[in-house]
Structure formats: C-alpha cells, structure tokens
Amino acid sequence: MKFKDNEAIYIQIADLVCENILEGKLPMGEKIPSVRDLAIQLQVNPNTVMRSYDTLQNREIIFNKRGLGFFVSENAQQIIRTGKRQSFLKIRLPELFKEMKLLEISSAELINLYQEYNANLKPNHNEIQ
Amino acid sequence: MKFKDNEAIYIQIADLVCENILEGKLPMGEKIPSVRDLAIQLQVNPNTVMRSYDTLQNREIIFNKRGLGFFVSENAQQIIRTGKRQSFLKIRLPELFKEMKLLEISSAELINLYQEYNANLKPNHNEIQ
Amino acid sequence: MKFKDNEAIYIQIADLVCENILEGKLPMGEKIPSVRDLAIQLQVNPNTVMRSYDTLQNREIIFNKRGLGFFVSENAQQIIRTGKRQSFLKIRLPELFKEMKLLEISSAELINLYQEYNANLKPNHNEIQ
Amino acid sequence: MKFKDNEAIYIQIADLVCENILEGKLPMGEKIPSVRDLAIQLQVNPNTVMRSYDTLQNREIIFNKRGLGFFVSENAQQIIRTGKRQSFLKIRLPELFKEMKLLEISSAELINLYQEYNANLKPNHNEIQ
DNA sequence: GTGGTCTAGACCACC
DNA sequence: GTGGTCTAGACCACA
Numbered sequence: 001m002k003f004k005d006n007e008a009i010y011i012q013i014a015d016l017v018c019e020n021i022l023e024g025k026l027p028m029g030e031k032i033p034s035v036r037d038l039a040i041q042l043q044v045n046p047n048t049v050m051r052s053y054d055t056l057q058n059r060e061i062i063f064n065k066r067g068l069g070f071f072v073s074e075n076a077q078q079i080i081r082t083g084k085r086q087s088f089l090k091i092r093l094p095e096l097f098k099e100m101k102l103l104e105i106s107s108a109e110l111i112n113l114y115q116e117y118n119a120n121l122k123p124n125h126n127e128i129q
Numbered sequence: 130m131k132f133k134d135n136e137a138i139y140i141q142i143a144d145l146v147c148e149n150i151l152e153g154k155l156p157m158g159e160k161i162p163s164v165r166d167l168a169i170q171l172q173v174n175p176n177t178v179m180r181s182y183d184t185l186q187n188r189e190i191i192f193n194k195r196g197l198g199f200f201v202s203e204n205a206q207q208i209i210r211t212g213k214r215q216s217f218l219k220i221r222l223p224e225l226f227k228e229m230k231l232l233e234i235s236s237a238e239l240i241n242l243y244q245e246y247n248a249n250l251k252p253n254h255n256e257i258q
Numbered sequence: 259m260k261f262k263d264n265e266a267i268y269i270q271i272a273d274l275v276c277e278n279i280l281e282g283k284l285p286m287g288e289k290i291p292s293v294r295d296l297a298i299q300l301q302v303n304p305n306t307v308m309r310s311y312d313t314l315q316n317r318e319i320i321f322n323k324r325g326l327g328f329f330v331s332e333n334a335q336q337i338i339r340t341g342k343r344q345s346f347l348k349i350r351l352p353e354l355f356k357e358m359k360l361l362e363i364s365s366a367e368l369i370n371l372y373q374e375y376n377a378n379l380k381p382n383h384n385e386i387q
Numbered sequence: 388m389k390f391k392d393n394e395a396i397y398i399q400i401a402d403l404v405c406e407n408i409l410e411g412k413l414p415m416g417e418k419i420p421s422v423r424d425l426a427i428q429l430q431v432n433p434n435t436v437m438r439s440y441d442t443l444q445n446r447e448i449i450f451n452k453r454g455l456g457f458f459v460s461e462n463a464q465q466i467i468r469t470g471k472r473q474s475f476l477k478i479r480l481p482e483l484f485k486e487m488k489l490l491e492i493s494s495a496e497l498i499n500l501y502q503e504y505n506a507n508l509k510p511n512h513n514e515i516q
Numbered sequence: 517g518t519g520g521t522c523t524a525g526a527c528c529a530c531c
Numbered sequence: 532g533t534g535g536t537c538t539a540g541a542c543c544a545c546a
Contacts, residue, residue, distance in 0.1 A: 008535080008536060008537090009536080019231075022231060034517080034519085035518080036518085036519095044537080045537060045538045045539070045540095046519095046539095047538075047539090050520080053519090054520095058445070064263065064519070065546090066266075066267060066519080066544095066546065067518050068517090068519095069517090069518060069519080070518095070519085081232065084231065088228055088229075088232060092228065093242055094246065097246045097247075099217055099221070102213065103213055103214055107240050107243050110243070113218070113222055114226055114229075114236050115236075117223065117226045118226075134453065137453075137529075137530060137531095138453060139530080174454075177531055180531085266545060266546095267546075268546085277489065280489050281489075306545080309546085342486065342489065346486055346490060346492075351504070354479060357475055357479065360406075360471065361472055361475060365497075368494075368497070369497075371476075371480060372494050372497070375481065375484045397521080421534085422533080422534065423532095432523045432525095433534095434522075435521085435522065437534075437536095438521090438522095441535095451533090451534070452531090452533090453529095453530060453533080454529090454530050454531030454532080455534095456532090517546080518544100518546075519544090519545085520542105520543080521541100521542085521544105522540105522541085523539100523540090524538100524539090525537105525539090526538080527538105528534105528535080528536080528537100530534085530535105531533070531534105
C-alpha cells in the first residue's frame with residue numbers, strides 16, 4: 001500500500017482501519033491485526049502502527065485486551081460516523097461553499113459534478129486482512 | 130486575525146491575499162501592503178509574510194518593483210481562478226464526494242445545506258488594509 | 259468479573275484471593291479453587307491464574323500439596339494484613355494526602371465522603387466459589 | 388531528576404508540568420520549555436518529552452503556536468483540577484476506603500495520620516526552569 | 517504471542 | 532529556533 005505524503009502515515013492508517021470498520025470488514029468485537037502484523041503488511045515501522053491504534057483507542061473506537069490485542073469496540077461505527085459528520089458539517093462544507101462562491105460555481109453545477117463522480121466510481125481494495 | 134493550526138500560516142496568508150484580489154479589494158496594478166505592515170497587522174513574523182509573497186510571486190499573481198513593494202499583476206484574478214478551479218475539481222470535490230457517500234448524505238441534502246449556508250452568511254472582514 | 263485495565267490481571271486475581279481470605283470466605287487450611295477452575299470462572303488464561311498463585315505462594319499466603327492443589331496457609335490473614343498495612347501507610351496514604359492538598363480537600367470533607375461511601379456500600383459479590 | 392520506574396516517564400513529565408501549572412510557576416499564556424530543552428534538562432529523549440506534551444495538548448492544557456513552542460492554555464488550571472478531582476473521587480477514594488475496611492482502620496485513625504503527614508511535610512523542588 | 521515504552525538519530529516543514 | 536513524523540532497534544511486562 002502506498003501512502004499520500006501530505007498526511008501523516010499514522011493518520012492514514014487510522015483512517016484505513018475506520019473505513020474497514022464502517023464497511024463492516026471489521027465487525028464489532030472483532031480482533032484487528034496485531035501491531036507487528038499490520039506493520040509488516042503495510043511496510044511501516046511498528047511504532048507508527050502503534051500510534052494509529054493509540055489514537056483510535058483514545059477515541060474509543062478500539063479497545064485493548066491485555067496480552068491479546070486490539071478489538072473493535074461496541075459503538076465504533078457510531079463514533080466514527082458522528083466524528084466524521086461533525087468535521088464534515090463544521091469544517092469541510094463551509095470551506096467548500098466559500099470556494100464555490102469565489103469560483104462562482106452554482107449549486108446546479110455541483111450536483112452535475114456529483115452525478116458525474118458517481119458514474120465514474122470504481123470500487124477500492126484497501127482491505128485489512 | 131486568527132489562523133487555523135492545521136495549515137501553514139504562510140499559506141493561509143497567501144490565500145487571504147488571493148481572496149482580496151478575487152473580491153476586487155486589491156485591483157490589478159494596486160500596491161499590496163508591505164511585508165512589515167502586514168506582519169504587524171496579522172501579528173506574525175515578517176519572514177512568514179515574506180514567504181507568502183514569495184509563493185504568490187512564483188505563481189505570478191504579484192510582482193515586485195524594487196524599492197517600491199509588491200503589486201497585483203495583470204492577470205492575477207485569472208491565475209488564481211484557474212489554479213483554484215483545478216485543485217477544487219481534481220482534489221477537493223473527489224474527497225468531498227467520497228465522504229458524502231460514506232456519511233450517506235444525498236445531493237438533495239447538500240443543496241439544502243448550501244442554501245442554509247448562504248442564508249446565514251455574514252459579511253467578510255478579512256480585508257487587507 | 260471485569261478487570262481494571264490499568265493493573266496486571268494476575269495481580270488483581272491475587273488481590274481477589276487475598277480479599278476472600280481476609281473476609282473469611284477462604285479460611286485457614288481450606289483448599290482454594292484449582293487453577294483451571296478459577297481460570298474458567300474468571301474467563302482468563304490458566305497461565306494467568308497460575309502466576310497469581312505463584313506470587314501468593316512466594317508470599318507464603320498459600321501453599322501447595324502436590325497433586326491436591328493450593329491451600330490457605332496458617333498465618334495467611336496476618337501476612338496479608340501486615341503487607342497491605344505497610345503499602346497502605348508508606349505508599350497509598352502519602353500519595354492520597356498529597357493529592358488532597360493539591361485539590362484542597364480538608365479532612366472534614368474526607369470524613370464526609372467516607373460516611374457517604376459506607377452508606378452507599380453494596381454487598382460484595384467477588385466471591386471465589 | 389529521577390523518575391519512578393513503575394510509571395511511564397512521559398506520564399511523570401506530564402504530571403510535573405501540571406504541578407508547575409497548578410502552583411503558578413507556569414502561569415496562563417506562558418511558554419513552557421521547548422521539547423529539546425526539557426529533554427536535556429531531564430536527561431531523556433526528546434520523543435519522550437514530545438509524547439508528554441502531546442497528551443497535555445490533547446487535554447487542552449497546553450497549546451501550540453507554530454514554530455514558537457507550547458504555551459499554557461487559558462483554562463489549564465481548571466482542566467487539571469477537575470480531571471484530578473474526578474479520578475480522586477471516582478477511583479482513588481473508593482480504593483482507599485475499601486482497603487481501610489479490610490485493614491480495619493477507622494476514620495479517626497485516618498485523620499490522625501493526615502495531621503501527622505501535614506506536620507512532617509517538606510517543600511519540594513521540582514521546578515521547571 | 518500481545519502491547520508499551522524508550523532511545524538514538526534522522527529528516528522535514530515552518531517561524 | 533520550533534514542533535512533527537518516522538525508522539530501527541531494544542527491552543520489558545503480560546497472557
């Protein structure tokens with residue numbers, strides 16, 4: 001897997017795990033890959049994966065069973081969704097709308113672009129084994 | 130003025146200047162504030178402002194007259210618009226649409242939010258003197 | 259039974275056994291549950307229970323009869339009491355008092371909280387069968 | 388400075404900073420030592436100090452000004468106090484009282500010990516320069 | 517086997 | 532100068 005270089009790797013890994021949870025590939029209560037395993041799979045340092053898991057644990061998306069590993073917590077999906085929703089509504093959208101006004105893009109155009117996007121959509125394969 | 134802390138300040142300052150140009154507050158050929166003045170106004174290190182002007186100059190949005198200062202170049206508006214448009218269409222929108230699908234936000238909702246945003250819009254005070 | 263996650267499980271199990279001894283639920287000479295049984299009861303790896311028993315045996319709180327199991331030793335209560343008393347007076351209390359000063363909690367308040375605690379006390383179900 | 392080895396160093400450093408804030412040695416808005424400087428002063432790796440600052444920043448006790456360093460945030464004292472108070476009331480005290488019952492220590496004895504502690508108290512010198 | 521912590525050292529962007 | 536991230540490698544306690 002390749003990472004974007006304009007965002008910290010540990011964030012991208014955390015996001016990857018979140019996506020897998022949202023898509024049901026990692027259901028509630030499921031063990032997620034061990035720090036070492038995921039580090040090998042993603043070709044990064046274990047510390048980096050550890051940091052991802054740390055942030056996810058702080059957000060109570062995953063939890064730790066001593067000596068066993070990390071597991072998807074009960075409300076993981078909900079926590080991720082509400083978090084994303086917050087930042088989307090409070091940060092992303094205002095930015096977007098501000099740019100739209102500056103670029104004089106109408107809402108009609110926006111909808112067109114959205115439908116175009118959906119038409120071209122391809123499935124992705126970032127699955128954590 | 131307060132800056133977001135997830136983006137480099139010099140970028141935010143450059144964006145601010147661009148906005149002022151797009152909105153016509155800084156028309157073509159106009160002198161923009163000196164590095165020192167803007168640094169004082171924004172409570173920022175002059176080096177940081179200088180770096181903003183540097184990037185704007187590289188993009189040929191402003192130009193320098195030695196000993197006089199920086200001035201808005203002829204096709205500043207056009208350069209900014211096409212640049213913004215590019216990144217908007219190629220980067221921001223795909224990200225946005227991806228999140229919308231994840232959050233199950235329909236285009237109809239999007240339109241509603243846009244109208245809501247426009248209704249609540251407050252006049253903008255990020256004017257460079 | 260649920261375990262705190264900021265303390266090793268084998269320590270919590272050892273403490274649990276000690277409590278049962280202090281409260282007389284496991285009188286002197288009594289056989290304590292086999293490693294396997296307690297492991298099943300507590301939903302824990304047998305190695306973990308074994309480690310608890312090991313430390314208790316080292317402190318001569320329990321002893322082993324080969325092929326029969328572990329038994330509460332003669333002066334188990336006394337050993338536990340003096341050990342606990344030591345760590346309580348030398349470690350816990352100083353920490354506690356230091357925090358009390360920081361939080362500006364008076365001894366009068368402390369007494370109140372103690373009485374409140376006693377009033378709300380619920381019977382204890384951490385019994386080892 | 389020497390660290391206890393039963394608690395992570397980065398936690399002890401965070402606690403140290405908190406104490407300095409509570410005692411007014413680091414007033415609101417004040418710059419705290421740079422990561423590197425404190426690392427040298429405490430003879431630890433900069434990463435370790437960084438981790439301390441990270442947790443403090445997450446708890447909004449300190450904040451970062453890009454390129455300048457970390458500063459004590461406005462409600463730092465309050466945040467620390469309420470946090471400590473919570474863990475004290477919800478965790479430390481119940482543990483304490485439970486042990487008191489097991490050890491058959493009365494509240495009168497507790498008060499005596501508290502007064503004794505106050506009498507022997509010595510000032511401490513963990514000041515961050 | 518699992519995570520958790522720490523060190524040493526590097527590189528980078530930013531102010 | 533500041534923080535932020537990452538790697539490599541080590542050691543430890545725990546299950």
